Amino acid sequence: MQSDQELILQFQKSIKREETFTQLVKKHQAKVYHQIKRMVNDHEDADDIAQMVWIKIWNKLDGFKMESEFSTWLFRIAYNETLNFIAKQKRQGSNTSSTDILDYENTPSHTDAPKSSEIQIKLDQGIKQLPEKQQFVFMLRYFEELNYEKIASITGTTVGGAKANYHQAIKKLEEFLKKN
């Protein structure tokens, strides 16, 4: 499999652009989608945001100078698009906000997933009451297992700031558990 750098160079040289881009999408689509879905919960919304993210990548890939990793840049766009979407939803007072509890039992591709338990609902509620930035940092650190340097680049903060966000998130989760 070709590296990101090779694929991007091919794209920039206009060598089979569509094909090259599709290879990039196939390589990274799952991680981007999962991260967005964790934030917005709804598949349709996550799909729409993911498409917007990739369209932005398509439009800006010619100017990408490879000063950072492609995946960092991709996650940064996903982060911005997701936050924009959530802010827009809040302004419109949408009912399908990210504060909804996940439907553990009726998830399409995981009908055999374990049934919801009290702790899972609490975990979901606890995560949803976090500020969006802390949620994003928490997901990137715990589930995606990214290092703080990368998280800092994605969220446009310092390494110290990213660490502080993660630890604040855990503190708030702990407080939430004590209260509930």
Added chain:
Amino acid sequence: MEQKKIDTTLEDDQLMVERLFSKEALANYDMSASSVPASYFETFPEKLQNRIANNKPKIFFLTPIGKMAIAAAFILVVASTFIFLNSSTDNNLELSTITINDISNDEIEAYVDANEWMAEIDWQSEAFKPDTEAEQFYKDSID
């Protein structure tokens, strides 16, 4: 070495969460939170390419004949404007050089007849206008 340090920190960070919630609960949460409908990722790249194709701005590249046609039309517009402006300037010049000798007597008579009463009013107003200078002189001479 650095990688090991980062990994250790990651483990510590993950343990902090796992002390609050069980590892299983966290795994189940993520399974539900990031779940995907069947065959979503197989169809996504194609769906994306279609959307990109529909979003592409349409650029029309002109053929050499088209470019020449546009250039000819532009030159025609500029030339027409130039000719029009010049011809209207010539007309003004013609008007300005007409002398009294160029106007026929009939035309002059018709103009005078039409404006005779206006001329009369003008003459009378001039004739009976009080001569302030003369009056002042008269006053001064009496004093």
